[in-house]
Amino acid sequence: MQPIPDYARSVSEELKSRTLAGTLKADPAQMDVARHLDRVLIDLKARKPARKSSALGWIFAKRRAMPEGIRGLYVHGSVGRGKTMLMDLFFEMAPTEKKRRAHFHEFMADVHNRIHAHRQKLKNGETKQADPVPPVAEQLAEQAELLCFDEFTVTDIADAMILSRLFTELFARGCTLIATSNVEPDNLYPNGLNRGLFLPFVGLLKQHVEVLSLDSPTDYRLGKGDHLPVYLAPLGPEADRQMDRAWMMLGKGQPEKPVEIAMKGRVIAVPRAVGRMARFTFAELCEAPLGAVDFLAIAERFDRIFIDHIPLLNADRRNETKRFIILIDALYDHHIHLHASAAAEPEALLTVRKGTEGFEFDRTVSRLFEMRSRDYLNVEAGQKSEV
Known part of the structure; x- marks a missing residue:
């Protein structure tokens, strides 16, 4: 893996640069979200050396309390307002090697595959851990301390039932979450089957992320189409x-x-x-x-x-x-x-x-x-x- 460069720019500075170059239009709502993303960048950069300050600390890591996580960001708003662009700029600048950017459906498909693999190991006598969620969360956290999800949405009951337990484990292991969505957290999985069992996840999410609305008046995707015959x-x-x-x-x-x-x-x-x-x-x-x-x-x-x-x-x-x-x-x-x-x-x-x-x-x-x-x-x- 390529070494992570020491980025001098921030998301807000990159937005300003693109605006001056004429590749983006000035948008106060996007700039406000960019400043909040910059806060997470600063926190990630500050945490990085603290985790490597002691070699003995790594040896005895399992005996210590789990690392304290950095408060993430959940950006919701209508389609085409620039949420994905902002998150991608942030992801490129994030000063950590252990990071993952994925569509939420893709991430959950991976989670279910890992759970299936763990249950097969249990069935074959390769593990005695009956509950697959903690070891799966351990694997995910080891691979990525920063998780960036595009289009966070919950429509599947299998996802809804596992999210609270999964993210309790991930947040406890110091994972930071950045997410974009069309809806605010309270409107996730509306009218879903057994939604009462899903609600603890909403409370957990609000504890670990700052919820922000992107209220740009412009849909930047519309107007690009030249009606090609596809x-x-x-x-x-x-x-x-x-x-x-x-x-x-x-x-x-x-x-x-x-x-x-x-x-x-x-x-x-x-x-x-x-x-x-x-x-x-x-x-x-x-x-x-x-x-x-x-x-x-x-x-x-x-x-x-x-x-x-x-x-x-x-x-x-x-x-x-x-x-x-x-x-x-x-x-x-x-x-x-x-x-x-x-x-x-x-x-x-x-x-x-x-x-x-x-x-x-x-x-x-x-x-x-x-x-x-x-x-x-x-x-x-x-x-x-x-x-």
Whole structure:
């Protein structure tokens, strides 16, 4: 791993520099968040030498109390206000080698994989520790004392039930959390099954992070789109013809074939694939029993995804809507090039906005616009956008 440089700049100074250069517009709300991120940078830099002051301290570390954590930051606000950009600037400057930046769905998929692996060890007699959460938290904390999560959201009951115990262990081990979200902590997992069991996590979160709203009046993603022909609406023979033409052109005439992605004793069926390019119908992705871990596996295997026949989404399609939101999050976070045919433009796909899906679909709409913009498409597939 490359040595961590001694950064002279702060997030707020970088914002000022980009504003003066004309690559960003001056935004007081973003600058306010930047100053709070600078506070965390200062705290991280101050803590670093204290942990290495004594070699004997490392030898007897397990006999001492857990290290005191640094108060993190939870930034919430509407889509496209610059939350991700600010967190990425902070992450690049963070003066620690042990840091991890991930989409929250991706992190939780990793957690569940680690829990599964621990239970297999218990089953095979390789460990006597029945509770998998403490050893999994120990592994995570050893690998990253700074955790940065983009789009912190909780929709899965399995995630909701484990978060309080997991983060109690992580915070006790001195982990610092930086998170972005569309909703404030009190609105996480609204109306979720057994939400009362989730609420202790909200209280725990507020103890360990400063909650800040990013109220910028501008959505910086909108307005970038030049309406490249990668999102076709409405559905019909013409949309099908254009999708087929793009598929053939990008596939360069190579024969397509079905493939399978192995997933812990099962497989994800990919009905049509050419090299690093795959094609699905909406039904094959969002009406099937797939989740975040499956969509992440698809995003890691392919660079370009075609989705045919995205329908209008309503109350009768709640599960499909949830999967579609998670799917677009996974594709966007891996900077997958998306080609889609849909019943309507993104802002009209969800016919009734209410509950968790209503809040989260605003992010999906913004990302669908972003994914058809020149800025997004000009970045090589598989690389994350800086915006």
